[in-house]
Structure formats: C-alpha cells, structure tokens
Amino acid sequence: MKLLRGFLWLLAFQLLGHAAVELLSLPVSHAMAGLLLLLAWLLVKRRLNESVATASQALIPLLAMLIMPGVVGVFFxxxxxxxxxxxxxxxxxxxxxxxxxxxxxxxxxxxxxxxxxxxxxxxxx
Incomplete structure (x- = not known):
C-alpha cells in the first residue's frame, strides 16, 4: 500500500507540473515542473515522505528505460x-x-x- 501511495504522490506532482506549465506557459517540460514542485514541497516539509521514498526506490532500477524514449527520438x-x-x-x-x-x-x-x-x-x- 505504501508503494501505491508513493506512486500517487509522484503522479499528483506530475499533474501539478503539467497544470502549472499549461496555465503559466512556462518553457519547461511538464515532468520537470512536477519534479521542481516536489522538490519545493520536500524542502518546505523538511523531511521525506516514506511512501514517496518507497516509490522512488522502485523507479531507480528503471531509470535507463525512462531515459530511452528521448534517446530513440533523436534518431528521427x-x-x-x-x-x-x-x-x-x-x-x-x-x-x-x-x-x-x-x-x-x-x-x-x-x-x-x-x-x-x-x-x-x-x-x-
């Protein structure tokens, strides 16, 4: 349950980043805006949410796969x-x-x- 809750937190910040970029017409990717919002939230809270940490740890082994679409896109x-x-x-x-x-x-x-x-x-x- 902790893993699912962490993924929901990460997804929520990605959606917030998407909304912020669209509303403010920022020249930043939606995912990067979401990560910056997550960073700001963590800095304000001054501690790491355990469920976010669990979900983040689960994503680390998949990092190369998450980067791959951008690398393949260069081919085109x-x-x-x-x-x-x-x-x-x-x-x-x-x-x-x-x-x-x-x-x-x-x-x-x-x-x-x-x-x-x-x-x-x-x-x-």
Whole structure:
C-alpha cells in the first residue's frame, strides 16, 4: 500500500507540473515542473515522505528505460543536427560531467556519515 501511495504522490506532482506549465506557459517540460514542485514541497516539509521514498526506490532500477524514449527520438531528427556536432558533443560531455559532479556533491552532503564511512571501508577491502 505504501508503494501505491508513493506512486500517487509522484503522479499528483506530475499533474501539478503539467497544470502549472499549461496555465503559466512556462518553457519547461511538464515532468520537470512536477519534479521542481516536489522538490519545493520536500524542502518546505523538511523531511521525506516514506511512501514517496518507497516509490522512488522502485523507479531507480528503471531509470535507463525512462531515459530511452528521448534517446530513440533523436534518431528521427538526426538530419537537423548536421553541422552542429561540435556543439552537441561539447554539450553532452559538459552536461554529463556536471550531472555526475552534482550527484556526487549531493550524495556527500545528504548521505548519513556512518553509511559513507561503511561504503569507504568496503571499497578499501
């Protein structure tokens, strides 16, 4: 039941993001607006809802599959990229680096100290 409740919370924020983008004509994807609203809600509450955490953990293994439609979509507009490969490659490399760096910094900031120490000890063995 906790998993279903978490998915409903995530779906509600996605729908709120969709409504906000449509009503305010924002130049942001509906899903991203929903995630930003979820982030704002979590920052205001100052604690993570257990059902949202459960649903989020269930989605992590599916992350590559969730990204795949965008990657496949590039195949259909490949002709529009002609002459822009340098900029595209630079954006991909810099974007990937910044994404990994941001993830590392957030993980180090919010990961409990004892879990981080255990993880470091496991790697040394």
């Amino acid at each position: 507009v490949i002709d529009e990229f002609a002459g822009h490969w340098t900029a595209i490659m630079l954006a991909l490399v810099v974007g990937t680096f910044l994404s990994v760096l941001t993830t590392l910094l957030l993980m180090r900031r919010f990961m409990p100290r004892e879990a981080a120490d255990t993880d470091t000890r496991d790697r040394q063995l």
